[in-house]
Amino acid sequence: MKRVLILVLLAVLDALAVSGQAQAPTESGISPREIVEQIWKLATEGELLTPEGWSRYSGFFVHPEPPPGNKVIRVVSNAWGVQAVLAKGSDMEVTVDYAEAGQIDSRLRYTPPPPPPFVRTGLIYHFVLAPTHWTMLMSDGKVVTGKEERTGPPDWHITGSQGPPWTTVNTAIRYVLEMRQKTTDPLIKKNADQTLSKLMKLH
Secondary structure: OEEEEOOOHHHHHHHOOOOOOOOOOOOOOOOHHHHHHHHHHHHHOOHHHOHHHHHHHHOOEOOOOOOOOOOOEEEEOOOOEEEEEEEEOOEEEEEEEEOEEEEEOOOOOEEOOOOOOOOOEEEEEEEEEEOOEEEEEOOOOOOEEEEEEOOOOOEEEEOOOOOOOEEEHHHHHHHHHHHHHHOOOHHHHHHHHHHHHHHHOOO
16 A cells, blocks of 8 residues: 555546456455445544554455554545556555645644645555455453454455554544543643644634
């Protein structure tokens, strides 16, 4: 999975989108495009900020990763969309168009993204057929206890790193409001107020 700049070529890639046969779902019945749409739906709903949601997110990757401990949250635009689905031999690529919107750290401080050379950005997901894995959690949903592998025909999975937790601007606003309400630290509350002011301008 790598980040690339959206160029005019994406318009051409749309025209080359793979046919229904190349997009055919496997054992799970879920195609690469549907997986990406599910991931972005999870992110939009703030699920990647919870252990349970992160566990579901991890299940789409060849090498699942435990929830990161640095608590830095990447923020992306509310508007996003799948721009291209391409066959790469026996593998697949799905490109999502969106805009970077900064990040929030554990102290609820906001950092804007560096100015991009283009308004929009593209994220390419690389898919391969591989056995399904998923992480197992304790009943409290917080402790990873292990990994299991399902037998049977392989499904589409994403290669590469999952990166930090991320969500959209609207959900980031809700997250900061919730964290502000929970904390008793006046400095964190002040950071939250400043962050909310900046995020509202991106709303």
